Amino acid sequence: MGNEIDVHLGKRLRRRRRLLGLTQQQLAGACGVRFQQIQKYECGANRISAARLWQLSEALEVPVAYFYDGLSAAAQERAAECESGGEVLASKETMDLIRAYYQLGERPRRRLLDLAKSLNGDVEHG
The missing domain is CATH 1.10.260.40 (lambda repressor-like DNA-binding domains)
Structure with a gap:
């Protein structure tokens, strides 16, 4: 949020x-x-x-x-789109990903985040 x-x-x-x-x-x-x-x-x-x-x-x-x-x-609209957000955050896969992400150094984290954002853009636009 x-x-x-x-x-x-x-x-x-x-x-x-x-x-x-x-x-x-x-x-x-x-x-x-x-x-x-x-x-x-x-x-x-x-x-x-x-x-x-x-x-x-x-x-x-x-x-x-x-x-x-x-x-x-805008916040209400976003909340309606993500009603199951709590379930996603509670999943083991999400927690494993977050832990691995924060074990990386700052530069690799930034690169990984940029990669994830670019992949998300490909899904949304393609």
């Missing part, structure tokens, strides 16, 4: 930034980060901390709650 929230916050961030006509570089400068960090926030790749969310809300002239608008509907 965390990733869904990160993606939602990122979409709201991008929408507001564009509405104000700001570049990622300009917003990054206002928050004291590099524009690449804004890119990662906007696509949901990086989680936005509470302090950073506050800075972004100030720079974009919106209340922090703006970023969460519409989230409950």
Whole structure:
């Protein structure tokens, strides 16, 4: 569920930034980060901390709650799609996979995650 929230916050961030006509570089400068960090926030790749969310809300002239608008509907939709999610997480195969994943170093983990995402994309689009 965390990733869904990160993606939602990122979409709201991008929408507001564009509405104000700001570049990622300009917003990054206002928050004291590099524009690449804004890119990662906007696509949901990086989680936005509470302090950073506050800075972004100030720079974009919106209340922090703006970023969460519409989230409950999206969260409910996601929950309906994954009703059996608890069963999947409880399976032995899933637990074995998680343990093996975290025994890898950071770089192999990242490569494995990228591979899994690319395979998922092939299934969804092909």
